Amino acid sequence: MAKRKNKLSKALDARYKVVVLREETFEEKAAFTGRLWYWITGAVSAAVILVIFTIMLIRSTPLREYVGGTSLSGYERxxxxxxxxxxxxxxxxxxxxxxxxxxxxxxxxxxxxxxxxxxxxxxxxxxxxxxxxxxxxxxxxxxxxxxxxxxxxxxxxxxxxxxxxxxxxxxxxxxxxxxxxxxxxxxxxxxxxxxxxxxxxxxxxxxxxxxxxxxxxxxxxxxxxxxxxxxxxxxxxxxxxxxxxxxxxxxxxxxxxxxxxxxxxxxxxxxxxxxxxxxxxxxxxxxxxxxxxx
Missing domain, CATH: 2.70.70.10 (Glucose Permease (Domain IIA))
Incomplete structure (x- = not known):
């Protein structure tokens, strides 16, 4: 068990590099480096923010009638x-x-x-x-x-x-x-x-x-x-x-x-x-x- 935790910790702490290349010449246009847990945390945070923004957009606009099928509130009714x-x-x-x-x-x-x-x-x-x-x-x-x-x-x-x-x-x-x-x-x-x-x-x-x-x-x-x-x-x-x-x-x-x-x-x-x-x-x-x- 200790070996597995140590191995997972090393994997998360390992550094990775994301490179953007030009297809024709393979010229490097941009590069992003960071540890794996940075990338995972960033991706999860972006997904959570996107979900929250979508929910707020639907609840505050008439889209809620078409997406969620919710009825009018008592006051609006x-x-x-x-x-x-x-x-x-x-x-x-x-x-x-x-x-x-x-x-x-x-x-x-x-x-x-x-x-x-x-x-x-x-x-x-x-x-x-x-x-x-x-x-x-x-x-x-x-x-x-x-x-x-x-x-x-x-x-x-x-x-x-x-x-x-x-x-x-x-x-x-x-x-x-x-x-x-x-x-x-x-x-x-x-x-x-x-x-x-x-x-x-x-x-x-x-x-x-x-x-x-x-x-x-x-x-x-x-x-x-x-x-x-x-x-x-x-x-x-x-x-x-x-x-x-x-x-x-x-x-x-x-x-x-x-x-x-x-x-x-x-x-x-x-x-x-x-x-x-x-x-x-x-x-x-x-x-x-x-x-x-x-």
Whole structure:
């Protein structure tokens, strides 16, 4: 045993020379000398360093998914799920905003929406929770919730449903303000696509909001002159056309009975001072005289 150890020690301590020669002329270009255990130690150290570097490279880059087949960490998986949830939420919000804007466009152009049966088959979010698109008063908050919040803060109870102890029964559960005093010159007639009541009044008579809500449109159109559209709770819209002037801006919160414009004779379709008043619920026109005593 002692002889073997002595022989191994001599072998490790023996000096070796590594020479680099040129193939054509056998000219010596480089030479490295050292004991055998130097060479073994160097080779092992280089191999260990290479292995450590490779492992660090794989663990710190996406290569770990392809090489090791490892799954995401708990934190990364949570971040990924959160990102997908946000994308899905933004997609639903964009769809709701698109539906809402299409509804506004249809109302402005005087086009009736889907039937009540079709509306009842839509998702709940499309019926009773119209999303307000204006960032000034909260993207993603329903008009119903926002209007109710404003009412609670102001302490004004007049637009709440009459039967507050039970579930809402729809548009009939609201108490509407008369938008203006005058004589009805043209009644609601869906067969003739007249989805409004025309009220003959004096020039510059004040026009009042029929319910509390937010102004979503306040501008001039060639056919109907100055137009104001107010979004109320429960997906109710009220329209006031042919106004002489408007005193509210888009995004403004108005209370029921508050003056929002003045009656006039603007627009190509006007034949005299009057207010063209429309009431829409879930994208469909309703007869204002069913809910308001003019």
């Amino acid at each position: 949570g971040r990924l799920i959160e990102a997908y949830a946000r994308i899905d939420s933004l997609d639903h919000m964009a769809q709701a905003n698109e539906i809402y804007l299409n509804n506004i466009r249809a109302v402005i152009s005087g086009e009736a929406g889907e039937t009540m049966e079709q509306v009842s088959r839509q998702p709940i979010g499309d019926q009773d929770n119209a999303v307000i698109a204006d960032s000034e008063f909260g993207v993603g908050v329903s008009a119903d919730e926002l209007a109710l919040r404003e009412l609670v803060e102001s302490g004004a109870p007049y637009d709440l449903p009459e039967n507050t102890g039970s579930t809402r029964t729809g548009i009939s559960s609201y108490t509407f303000y008369n938008p203006i005093k005058g004589i009805i010159s043209s009644s609601f007639n869906p067969q003739e696509q007249h989805y409004a009541v025309d009220i003959a009044v004096k020039q510059h008579e004040p026009v009042r909001a029929t319910l509390s809500g937010h102004v979503v449109f306040a501008s001039y159109t060639p056919e109907t002159g100055y137009v104001v559209i107010v979004q109320h709770g429960n997906n109710i819209l009220s329209l006031y056309k042919h106004c002489a002037s408007i005193i509210k801006k888009v995004g403004s919160f108005v209370r029921g009975g508050e003056v929002i414009a003045f009656a006039g004779d603007t627009g190509e379709l006007s034949t005299g001072p009057h207010l063209h008043f429309e009431l829409w619920h879930n994208g469909n026109p309703v007869n204002p005289t069913d809910y308001i005593a003019f």
